[in-house]
Amino acid sequence: MIIAEKNYELREVQKGYVNRTLYINLTNNEIAIKPVSNEMKEKFIGGKGFDLWLMWNSLPKNRIIKWNDLENEICISSGPLGGSIFYPGSGKSIVTSISPLTGIIIDSNVGGYFGPYLKFSGFDALEIQGKAKNEVIIYIDGIEGLIQIKEVEVSEGLSEYSHELTQQLTEKYAKDDAEKQRVSVVSSGPAARHTKWGMLNFSWFVRGRNWASSKQAGRGGIGTVFKDKNLKALVCLSPKVTINSNNPADLEGARKIGKMHSQEIIELDPIQNEMRKVGTGHLPDIMNVTDLLPTENFRFGMHKEISGKDIPYSREIMRTIYSGKEGADGCWIGCTVSCSHYSEGHQVLTGPFKGQKVIVDGPEYETIAGCGSNWGVWDPKWVLEVNFYADTYGLDTISLGTGIAFVMECYEEGILNKEITGGLDLSFGNAKAAMELIHQMAKGEGFGLVVGQGIKEMKKIFAEKYGADPKFLQDIGMEHKGLEFSEYVTKESLAQQGGYGLTNKGPQHDEAWLIFDDVIRNSIPTFEDKAKALRFFPYWRTWFSLNGLCKLPWNDIQPLSQREYPIKDPKTGELVRAKIPDHVKWYTEYYSAVTGRQSTTDDLLKMSERVYNFQRIFNIRLGKGLREHDSNLPYRAVGPVTPLEYESRVDRYDGQLEELGFDIEGKSTDEKIKKLRQHREKQYSKLQEAVYIERGWNQNGCPTIELIKELSIDFDDVLSVIKPHQ
Numbered sequence: 001m002i003i004a005e006k007n008y009e010l011r012e013v014q015k016g017y018v019n020r021t022l023y024i025n026l027t028n029n030e031i032a033i034k035p036v037s038n039e040m041k042e043k044f045i046g047g048k049g050f051d052l053w054l055m056w057n058s059l060p061k062n063r064i065i066k067w068n069d070l071e072n073e074i075c076i077s078s079g080p081l082g083g084s085i086f087y088p089g090s091g092k093s094i095v096t097s098i099s100p101l102t103g104i105i106i107d108s109n110v111g112g113y114f115g116p117y118l119k120f121s122g123f124d125a126l127e128i129q130g131k132a133k134n135e136v137i138i139y140i141d142g143i144e145g146l147i148q149i150k151e152v153e154v155s156e157g158l159s160e161y162s163h164e165l166t167q168q169l170t171e172k173y174a175k176d177d178a179e180k181q182r183v184s185v186v187s188s189g190p191a192a193r194h195t196k197w198g199m200l201n202f203s204w205f206v207r208g209r210n211w212a213s214s215k216q217a218g219r220g221g222i223g224t225v226f227k228d229k230n231l232k233a234l235v236c237l238s239p240k241v242t243i244n245s246n247n248p249a250d251l252e253g254a255r256k257i258g259k260m261h262s263q264e265i266i267e268l269d270p271i272q273n274e275m276r277k278v279g280t281g282h283l284p285d286i287m288n289v290t291d292l293l294p295t296e297n298f299r300f301g302m303h304k305e306i307s308g309k310d311i312p313y314s315r316e317i318m319r320t321i322y323s324g325k326e327g328a329d330g331c332w333i334g335c336t337v338s339c340s341h342y343s344e345g346h347q348v349l350t351g352p353f354k355g356q357k358v359i360v361d362g363p364e365y366e367t368i369a370g371c372g373s374n375w376g377v378w379d380p381k382w383v384l385e386v387n388f389y390a391d392t393y394g395l396d397t398i399s400l401g402t403g404i405a406f407v408m409e410c411y412e413e414g415i416l417n418k419e420i421t422g423g424l425d426l427s428f429g430n431a432k433a434a435m436e437l438i439h440q441m442a443k444g445e446g447f448g449l450v451v452g453q454g455i456k457e458m459k460k461i462f463a464e465k466y467g468a469d470p471k472f473l474q475d476i477g478m479e480h481k482g483l484e485f486s487e488y489v490t491k492e493s494l495a496q497q498g499g500y501g502l503t504n505k506g507p508q509h510d511e512a513w514l515i516f517d518d519v520i521r522n523s524i525p526t527f528e529d530k531a532k533a534l535r536f537f538p539y540w541r542t543w544f545s546l547n548g549l550c551k552l553p554w555n556d557i558q559p560l561s562q563r564e565y566p567i568k569d570p571k572t573g574e575l576v577r578a579k580i581p582d583h584v585k586w587y588t589e590y591y592s593a594v595t596g597r598q599s600t601t602d603d604l605l606k607m608s609e610r611v612y613n614f615q616r617i618f619n620i621r622l623g624k625g626l627r628e629h630d631s632n633l634p635y636r637a638v639g640p641v642t643p644l645e646y647e648s649r650v651d652r653y654d655g656q657l658e659e660l661g662f663d664i665e666g667k668s669t670d671e672k673i674k675k676l677r678q679h680r681e682k683q684y685s686k687l688q689e690a691v692y693i694e695r696g697w698n699q700n701g702c703p704t705i706e707l708i709k710e711l712s713i714d715f716d717d718v719l720s721v722i723k724p725h726q
């Protein structure tokens with residue numbers, strides 16, 4: 001049943017923008033179109049910048065808004081470069097909301113076609129506020145110029161499972177087979193309603209698979225907010241996409257750079273990471289070799305017995321798991337990296353689809369590490385099983401992986417037992433029991449319901465109800481700011497501890513992935529180096545999310561000329577090689593060619609610095625975002641918590657203590673752990689101070705008024721948020 005609708009005038013994209021956004025309020029069914037000003041484009045660029053600016057203005061400023069308040073929003077925007085089909089990785093959507101896990105802004109950069117389709121249908125961003133009484137679908141028809149809010153009727157027979165629902169809606173809204181490629185669906189599944197780990201699937205129809213595949217906006221529970229708003233799905237039907245749909249200021253110039261980048265990928269990928277064959281599935285064995293693969297709740301960094309590349313998630317094995325043709329798996333048109341692989345014919349082992357053969361989108365590295373090695377599970381068929389159900393139930397596999405790993409350690413430590421878990425033996429390695437938890441999350445019952453509230457909440461419950469030691473739970477529960485860690489062992493990398501702890505949204509590697517430069521290449525040895533890296537990389541990576549881009553083409557396949565650069569500039573000490581200067585230059589030219597704004601690399605960084613600081617200030621407005629919230633990483637992220645962990649790397653840790661002048665002779669492991677801890681926690685604090693200085697923040701972690709003026713975001717309401725913290 002249609003409960004609201006609005007016709008609108010179709011409009012062409014101009015230099016990457018349509019210059020208007022779409023606002024929908026599900027409480028009163030208002031549908032409104034808002035103009036995009038030049039100032040909004042200059043200062044906030046698009047993507048995450050637009051999302052944050054829209055939220056900043058629409059959320060009430062007189063109180064702190066919670067994730068499930070009517071006023072919380074879900075915003076989706078691509079960005080001015082999003083939708084170009086001549087440059088690899090140019091079809092991302094960026095989603096923001098207030099997270100149920102952290103209470104601050106969460107943002108996800110996701111593939112699938114929705115963001116570009118939204119733009120080609122006439123809107124640079126979609127802003128959804130309020131809650132519907134009953135489940136609704138928002139439909140945007142970019143061919144007819146029509147927006148509808150439709151209440152879902154039982155007689156429609158729409159599935160509650162995201163993968164089935166996506167196929168149903170793709171069929172329903174495409175007038176014929178050829179039109180299926182013009183439909184993109186955003187949806188979640190039943191577990192998003194019962195847990196705080198809900199994610200969103202963004203679809204695209206793949207003719208070769210005859211299937212609508214999905215990429216996930218996974219982090220922070222955006223799917224939970226979606227379900228709380230009583231959204232069943234968003235559907236966009238786009239006009240035909242052509243080389244000129246994004247209408248660049250200089251089409252030929254932009255195409256030329258895109259062609260160079262694409263050619264380089266095709267030439268170099270086979271001798272580098274083979275993303276076109278195995279995607280991020282090339283990573284688990286590298287991580288295992290370098291002792292960085294999360295294993296049994298981040299206690300270890302590798303398989304206990306297999307130390308080389310021969311783990312059951314090796315590149316060789318992953319290659320046999322993925323189906324399809326090399327180069328045909330892009331999550332947006334024209335992406336030559338084409339890393340969005342899938343696996344066909346997985347025979348489901350448990351739950352409502354048991355026995356069926358299904359397509360699984362993935363598995364990608366984070367799922368393999370999170371729901372494989374981190375659970376002590378070393379069998380790809382169980383990773384496929386988790387991947388399939390997480391997608392169809394609407395669960396984030398990173399939080400799921402890290403969360404269940406925590407539960408497994410609590411079980412092995414005797415904090416939990418079968419009486420508490422409802423009879424489940426949750427020892428490491430028990431994939432079947434983990435699957436049962438996941439099915440419970442979808443049904444909203446049993447111990448799975450407790451687990452799905454996230455580690456932060458579980459820590460409280462386990463201490464209050466089951467008498468666990470809160471300090472131990474704090475040490476081993478791998479969450480920070482409320483968000484579960486993504487899948488890298490950071491114990492031996494101070495820079496990556498900062499890369500997780502000093503983030504805006506919580507420990508997610510998309511802000512700063514410094515672990516290799518720090519641990520393997522040892523190219524950022526000093527505090528100053530690390531602090532500089534923790535300024536540059538979060539800003540540079542933010543730039544991709546302002547523009548609707550994927551960052552993988554930037555650094556996952558590297559030009560040969562890269563080797564000619566010094567690791568560091570001898571004069572300035574800046575990291576040169578890690579920044580991939582040839583690609584940064586291409587992105588600068590690409591941005592200038594599409595938007596017509598002639599820009600330098602410094603301009604690009606300034607764009608990101610502005611939005612990054614704005615997000616920080618938004619968090620302060622929400623009652624967080626200061627030094628205390630960047631502090632207190634769980635100690636497992638910093639060093640060994642238990643004697644077992646210490647002993648597993650005894651030579652390394654003993655050596656470090658000796659370097660510090662500590663006499664280890666005759667000392668117990670507990671004494672050594674204590675000493676190492678004092679040192680490492682101090683190091684993290686020192687790093688925090690150095691990074692704040694580098695970013696132009698005061699030691700309370702708040703951007704200074706001078707910086708905000710320099711970034712031209714010294715609006716009255718911004719200043720009033722930061723003034724009390726100067």
Ligand code: SF4
Pocket residue numbers: 088089090091111329330331332335336337338339340550551552553
């Ligand atoms: S590199 Fe991979 S994730 Fe990024 S846009 Fe291309 S296919 Fe999608």
